[in-house]
Amino acid sequence: MWLISIVILSRNFFSHYLLKMELYKHHFVSLIIFLIGYSCMGILAFLADDFTIEKLPNFSFFILKYILIGLEDVLNKILLTNRFMLPHLLLFWRGLYNSGMLIILVLILKLAGIEIILRTNIYFYMIFIFLTFVFFFSSLITMEVIYIFSPQHVSFLNIVFQVCKLIFYRITNGYSLIIVICEIIVSVFMIFSTLIFSEIIIINKWGLNENTKAAFLIKEKQEFEDEIGITELMDNYEIEDEENEDGDKN
Numbered sequence: 001m002w003l004i005s006i007v008i009l010s011r012n013f014f015s016h017y018l019l020k021m022e023l024y025k026h027h028f029v030s031l032i033i034f035l036i037g038y039s040c041m042g043i044l045a046f047l048a049d050d051f052t053i054e055k056l057p058n059f060s061f062f063i064l065k066y067i068l069i070g071l072e073d074v075l076n077k078i079l080l081t082n083r084f085m086l087p088h089l090l091l092f093w094r095g096l097y098n099s100g101m102l103i104i105l106v107l108i109l110k111l112a113g114i115e116i117i118l119r120t121n122i123y124f125y126m127i128f129i130f131l132t133f134v135f136f137f138s139s140l141i142t143m144e145v146i147y148i149f150s151p152q153h154v155s156f157l158n159i160v161f162q163v164c165k166l167i168f169y170r171i172t173n174g175y176s177l178i179i180v181i182c183e184i185i186v187s188v189f190m191i192f193s194t195l196i197f198s199e200i201i202i203i204n205k206w207g208l209n210e211n212t213k214a215a216f217l218i219k220e221k222q223e224f225e226d227e228i229g230i231t232e233l234m235d236n237y238e239i240e241d242e243e244n245e246d247g248d249k250n
Contacts, residue, residue, distance in 0.1 A: 003062050004162045005038045008155040008194065010070025015151055018074050026208040030197035037190040041183065048170075048179050073142075073151040080147045087143035155194040163187045 012031070015021045079085050109116060138161075145153050163184070170180045195201040202209050 003059070003066055004158055005034070005041065005190070006063055006066040007070045007158060008034065009038075010067045011073050011151050011155060012070075012197070014071050014074040015077075019077060019151075021150075025206075025210070026199070026203065027197055029208060030193045033193035033196070034190055037186045037193065040186045041190075044179055044183050044186070048175055070151075073146060073154060076143065077146050077151050080143075087140065087147045091139060091143055150198065152194070152198045153200075156191065156198065156200070159187065159191050159194060163191075 016023060076090065079090060080087065106116065142154055142157065145157065166183060166187075167180065170183070192201070196203065196208075199213055
């Protein structure tokens with residue numbers, strides 16, 4: 001849960017520079033709330049002994065991995081938008097590419113003399129098939145969200161999914177109830193911040209609603225109505241002039 005926050009920050013960073021996403025006041029407020037929650041999650045992870053010096057190489061690897069996942073979502077949005085690809089088609093090509101890379105990796109391991117042991121337990125294969133379907137549908141839903149909305153909307157799904165995993169992990173491994181409660185409270189604030197950033201929740205105070213999509217639509221509607229009103233006034237004025245001219249002639 002602590003490291004998954006890097007995906008969200010990476011996604012916002014690359015969206016700003018690659019998708020040219022403008023950042024407004026409500027975005028910055030959301031990021032401040034999120035960074036405070038991120039820091040609190042790091043402290044709680046340290047208190048729960050999740051982070052140790054011995055695990056630093058693993059953490060470094062996952063930090064790089066999560067940064068690239070954020071970049072991947074932004075690149076997917078570019079392909080879906082600029083290249084007019086459909087979500088299921090993009091998933092198909094990605095799956096084909098990953099399968100090819102997996103075959104090449106297995107061949108390299110075989111040539112290197114590394115033995116690959118496959119389990120024969122039927123329950124292992126049942127769980128593997130089940131998780132494959134879960135991963136497929138979660139990837140499809142994520143791709144659809146990116147296609148219809150934006151990469152930022154995926155952040156909400158990421159945090160909710162990770163919160164459920166975190167709570168299950170803490171409870172099943174007998175962690176302190178205080179840490180679990182604190183992590184749930186902090187997670188709620190982080191979820192709230194992602195909803196503000198993606199404008200699912202709009203705060204109508206302190207100018208946080210001025211540069212949202214809803215506000216832009218209202219401004220466009222008002223400008224359109226004003227243009228129609230001005231056109232009608234001009235038409236009425238021209239009709240009155242014509243009537244006055246006809247009256248003068250008579």
